[in-house]
Amino acid sequence: MLKNELFFLTMLTIIILGLLLVLLIYLTIRKALEIKKRKAIEQYIENNHTKLFTMLMEGGYSRGLSPKSVLEQKAIEELLSRYSKILEGEEERSRLTELASMYLLERYRKQLNSKRWSKRMNTLYYIEDFKLTRLNDEIYMLTKKKKISHAELIHSLRILALFQHEFLFDLLITRYQNFSEFEYRTVLVHLEQKHFEKFILHFHKSSQPLQKAILEVISIKKEVNYLPFLENIFSVYKGEIRLRALKALSNVGNVKNTDPYLELLYSSKWEERMIAAKLIGSLKEVRGISRLIELLHDQMWWVRSQAGEAICQFPNGHQILQEVLETSKDVFAKDMAWEWLHKGV
Amino acid sequence: MAILEWGNVVTIFAWFIAVYMVIVISFYSVILMISFFQLRKEYQLDRVQAYEDYADEFYTKPVSIIVPAYNEEAGIIQSVRSLLSVDYPTYEVIVVNDGSTDQTLAKVIEHYDMKEIKKVVRRQVDTKPIGRIYQSAILSNLFLIDKENGGKADALNVGLNFSHYPYFCSLDGDSVLEQDAFLKVMKPIIDSNEEVIASGGSVRIANGCQIKNGHIQKIGLSNKPLVVMQIIEYLRAFLMGRIGLSRHNLLLIISGAFGVFSKQWVIAAGGYKTDTVGEDMELVVRIHRLLREKKIKKKIVYVPDPVCWTEVPEDVTFLRRQRRRWHRGLLESLWTHRKITFNPKYGSIGLISFPYFWIVEFFGPVIECLGYLFMILCLLLGGIYIEFAILLFLLSCIYGSIFSMTSVLLEEWSLTRYPKVSDIMKLFLYSLTETIWYRPLTVFWRCEGIWQMIIGDRSWGEMKRKGVSE
Numbered sequence: 001m002l003k004n005e006l007f008f009l010t011m012l013t014i015i016i017l018g019l020l021l022v023l024l025i026y027l028t029i030r031k032a033l034e035i036k037k038r039k040a041i042e043q044y045i046e047n048n049h050t051k052l053f054t055m056l057m058e059g060g061y062s063r064g065l066s067p068k069s070v071l072e073q074k075a076i077e078e079l080l081s082r083y084s085k086i087l088e089g090e091e092e093r094s095r096l097t098e099l100a101s102m103y104l105l106e107r108y109r110k111q112l113n114s115k116r117w118s119k120r121m122n123t124l125y126y127i128e129d130f131k132l133t134r135l136n137d138e139i140y141m142l143t144k145k146k147k148i149s150h151a152e153l154i155h156s157l158r159i160l161a162l163f164q165h166e167f168l169f170d171l172l173i174t175r176y177q178n179f180s181e182f183e184y185r186t187v188l189v190h191l192e193q194k195h196f197e198k199f200i201l202h203f204h205k206s207s208q209p210l211q212k213a214i215l216e217v218i219s220i221k222k223e224v225n226y227l228p229f230l231e232n233i234f235s236v237y238k239g240e241i242r243l244r245a246l247k248a249l250s251n252v253g254n255v256k257n258t259d260p261y262l263e264l265l266y267s268s269k270w271e272e273r274m275i276a277a278k279l280i281g282s283l284k285e286v287r288g289i290s291r292l293i294e295l296l297h298d299q300m301w302w303v304r305s306q307a308g309e310a311i312c313q314f315p316n317g318h319q320i321l322q323e324v325l326e327t328s329k330d331v332f333a334k335d336m337a338w339e340w341l342h343k344g345v
Numbered sequence: 346m347a348i349l350e351w352g353n354v355v356t357i358f359a360w361f362i363a364v365y366m367v368i369v370i371s372f373y374s375v376i377l378m379i380s381f382f383q384l385r386k387e388y389q390l391d392r393v394q395a396y397e398d399y400a401d402e403f404y405t406k407p408v409s410i411i412v413p414a415y416n417e418e419a420g421i422i423q424s425v426r427s428l429l430s431v432d433y434p435t436y437e438v439i440v441v442n443d444g445s446t447d448q449t450l451a452k453v454i455e456h457y458d459m460k461e462i463k464k465v466v467r468r469q470v471d472t473k474p475i476g477r478i479y480q481s482a483i484l485s486n487l488f489l490i491d492k493e494n495g496g497k498a499d500a501l502n503v504g505l506n507f508s509h510y511p512y513f514c515s516l517d518g519d520s521v522l523e524q525d526a527f528l529k530v531m532k533p534i535i536d537s538n539e540e541v542i543a544s545g546g547s548v549r550i551a552n553g554c555q556i557k558n559g560h561i562q563k564i565g566l567s568n569k570p571l572v573v574m575q576i577i578e579y580l581r582a583f584l585m586g587r588i589g590l591s592r593h594n595l596l597l598i599i600s601g602a603f604g605v606f607s608k609q610w611v612i613a614a615g616g617y618k619t620d621t622v623g624e625d626m627e628l629v630v631r632i633h634r635l636l637r638e639k640k641i642k643k644k645i646v647y648v649p650d651p652v653c654w655t656e657v658p659e660d661v662t663f664l665r666r667q668r669r670r671w672h673r674g675l676l677e678s679l680w681t682h683r684k685i686t687f688n689p690k691y692g693s694i695g696l697i698s699f700p701y702f703w704i705v706e707f708f709g710p711v712i713e714c715l716g717y718l719f720m721i722l723c724l725l726l727g728g729i730y731i732e733f734a735i736l737l738f739l740l741s742c743i744y745g746s747i748f749s750m751t752s753v754l755l756e757e758w759s760l761t762r763y764p765k766v767s768d769i770m771k772l773f774l775y776s777l778t779e780t781i782w783y784r785p786l787t788v789f790w791r792c793e794g795i796w797q798m799i800i801g802d803r804s805w806g807e808m809k810r811k812g813v814s815e
Contacts, residue, residue, distance in 0.1 A: 002732040118390035125394035180538035342463035
């Protein structure tokens, strides 16, 4: 009664087993070949790394080194990639770019159009590492493609930023307006001042994530040049952007006039009180101390903690905290003073 | 007449089991396909390069690593040492001594020159009282908290309260992390602009690998059949199951051995639950529940890359205990949140994940166990029943061995972590035998777990570690 079912199942099992076996054979052969290839690459690296290194350090070309096969190119790629992470000097770096262009440019041009996503991604990584500016146009074309994965797109834009590509600004402003703050940030951080300024000029018309990214980049790079800009944003904007501008100011640690920020210590929003406390701390503005001590009693833990840290930054900070600890009746303020006094390293 | 009815019962029962297995096999096949495409996409992607950017402070979020330690004097220094050398820009290590009765506390204090510090700990989740807090005089990002004994979950909650950073990771005492583990699991969180609030990676088995100073020196394969079978089982669970589930935000488990969570959400969900053996799964379920109830679009994902190597039991006694415990943990989580099952309010979690965990993960072993008994019975009865037995056996071959073999091949096809050709051969051949011995054994143990629950046995079943590190 189960004849049919049994027959079907047995056949199915056998077929699957057969398929798996074929796959196994394929994979073992592939693995054996991979291991062999790997050895060949290692061998090539072993034989040629001194030659390449001399070329990098002293310039000039060696005829002995002409990678022809894919394996040899792969070996060169690995070697250069290793060096790209340790080389510091301007000259050496440009030689590395030179060498990479000479040996690998054509290979990368082809690979950028590979069918496999991972291969295209790897190529982008190397182009970035080796700063292959000669592929500028190819990368730019990529960003205009309709069918491109998000990861590739972001990475291409990053590379364009790194190469200070002139059209990057237009691309980000007109074509790609829906990135997240983080994505904008990874792109913008590579821009030199001249190109970054375009974004500053366009700030008011930018989307919120882009605005946040711009402020974040200034904050991380601690760019003193943009202080007037930050102060302007702080006074003109509201909400999240205003906070970010304030945060950037506290990171840069310098303002023209401290008064508005002293006032901000009395803000009704706890986030503003917190960042203002941070800013006053990094400015070491003595007029703020009395309010900072009051903020040790704030109802928000974050504000209390930040106030404690800010007080610590003053030369007589520990003395002030000690006084609070001895005289205050507020348990929370005492706790916080105690913590910052006894904070470890 | 009576004989006919008996025959009917047997037939119906056989069909029930057969249909069940066909359904489960189809379900797994779908998941397998999803994993297949995902893994293929990333084949030969240069992972070092892909994660390189995330090693820069500018891009990453700081992470607190919480290490609950209860009587771990043998391995604690090793674990901490391996943690202190991970490749990540900003992190802190918080060792929580859960009232150990051995020298755990003293050892850490002495080895890392821990000095007592005063610190106000925000009590965001309720815990047992904590005692002293120490910070290392050599490494400012290493902390040690001494507390009353309260179990692993309670220790984790203490770490949670103490931690300074927005993300945290809990780590089992004797696991070894890959150098770039944090880069790997934090990538989806950062890439998604924090839409991903928890992320876990594959856990692999350390037995048989060469480990020195908390680092994997050489990946190898153990000689013990029981360990090899567990390797296959892990491969199968992680490569096949979790990638597929993660793709559609259906993931209910982030392995306790390694996962990173957004602290804010864990605290919003109420921290770890202290009275369950499966606190990791329970937490993930609770976060899902919170998200669905508040209608927030956040995700929990899983990265296929191996991030953590852990020691598994090498002999039957401990393996048996572990499986019984796991199964009980599973039931506890499912039971606590039983409201979610088939509840359309919880979307795909209620309609797919929960039913899957109930039917396949929880009741699966019971039905399989009945299937094995039935097979034996059929063989004894003979006649037409032999056919039933063959039918069931074939189905369980597909269910057990073939899926496992596929997973082994999938690993070799995509991630290729095992260095030698012979390793793959060995894994493949072992997985062929799964249906005959290993599968029935684990099925039986898990049923035992259910039985223990029914009779109310609450014993813990701790695992004895012999230490994997040299």
